[in-house]
Amino acid sequence: MSTNTDLVAQKDQGKNISKQLPVIAPEVDVFENDQEILLQADMPGVLKEDIVINIDNGKMVLSGIRRLESVGADTWKEFGEVEFRRNFSVPQSIDTNQVNAEFKDGQLCLHLPKSEAAKPRQIEIKAG
Amino acid sequence: MELKKLAPWNWFKKEEEHAHAVPVQHAEKPQGVPGGHTPPMLQLHRDIDNLFGQFFAGWGMPRLGNWEGLSTDALLKPKVDLSGADNQYQLTVEIPGVEEKDISVDVRQNTMTIRGEKRQEKEEKEKNHYRIERSYGAFQRILSLPEDVDQDSIKAAFKNGVLTITMPRKALPASEVKQVAITSE
Structure with a gap:
């Protein structure tokens, strides 16, 4: 099975992947206006350094690993350590060089500005 | 045993x-079928x-x-994790996108209540939205504390959308043990 080969391949890669974390998709809100597309994702407990955003060929991969420090034995677990990962399609109208992101209180705000050519404009008609 | x-x-x-x-019945919110049944x-x-x-x-x-x-x-119920060691309990609550000041934690009669509200930011109002997956509104979790929690030294910290509450454990007064003498006769 494909999952098995994945596991083997990752073991060979090195020690930075200590154990397989459950992967969950972060909940997102997506807004759009004339200037940009705004994506907000909830990734509580993830450190800023552990968030990776890759845009390549119209596909965006958003991922973040949550590591938690717990004391003693777990008595109750509703969330735990996870990897947040989700794929998005990025429209061509987005200027990928201008994409920027902020992370605050476990909430990622990703601004995807539209390229100049894609912004709506009104064309004035000159009187001939 | x-x-x-x-x-x-x-x-x-x-x-x-x-x-x-029993939930408080609001007049304008019929539940199930008309008539309240x-x-x-x-x-x-x-x-x-x-x-x-x-x-x-x-x-x-x-x-x-x-x-x-x-x-x-x-009410929304944020997810919680609990772990316990010999000297303390640790409770973590997942509350992304909420500011510290919007969260309240109180302890009353061995019951801890964590509540607050997640608000949607105003500036987005004029925008079109594609999808809204995140939930907004008031949230609350209620926890019953075990007897051995030292309620005066509970500490809470909020970082990256996760609230961590540490509850030190104290030694409970040992219940009295009475030795019963056995007489041989």
């Missing part, structure tokens, strides 16, 4: 009682779910079907 000692402490005893309490089959479903929920609660199992979630005025 006392069976009660084997079962782990139920941190959610109060919360379950709260959930099972719950259909008998739905009532039966609820009863069975509650029965199973209560049965499994002591074994650290998640609750089964949650009918309260269906009502519109239900």
Whole structure:
């Protein structure tokens, strides 16, 4: 099975992947206006350094690993350590060089500005 | 052997009682069918779910079907993790996108209540939205604290959308042991 080969391949890669974390998709809100597309994702407990955003060929991969420090034995677990990962399609109208992101209180705000050519404009008609 | 000692402490005893309490009926919110009566089959479903929920609660199992979630005025229940060591308990709550000042934690009569509200930012109002997956509104979790929590030294920290509450454990006064003398005759 494909999952098995994945596991083997990752073991060979090195020690930075200590154990397989459950992967969950972060909940997102997506807004759009004339200037940009705004994506907000909830990734509580993830450190800023552990968030990776890759845009390549119209596909965006958003991922973040949550590591938690717990004391003693777990008595109750509703969330735990996870990897947040989700794929998005990025429209061509987005200027990928201008994409920027902020992370605050476990909430990622990703601004995807539209390229100049894609912004709506009104064309004035000159009187001939 | 006392069976009660084997079962782990139920941190959610109060919360379950709260959930099972008879909800206050609002005049403008009819439940189920007009007239305020719950259909008998739905009532039966609820009863069975509650029965199973209560049965499994002591074994650290998640609750089964949650009918309260269906009502519109239900409070959000952020996820919690609990862990315990010899000297302290640690509780972590997942509250992304909320500011520190919007969270309140209080302890009253061995019950800890964590509540607050997640607000949607105003500036987005004029924008078109594609999808809204995140939930907004008031949230609350209620926890019953075990006897050995030192309630005066509970500490809470909020970082990256996760609230961490540490509860130091104190030594309980040992119950008196009486030696019974056995006389041989």
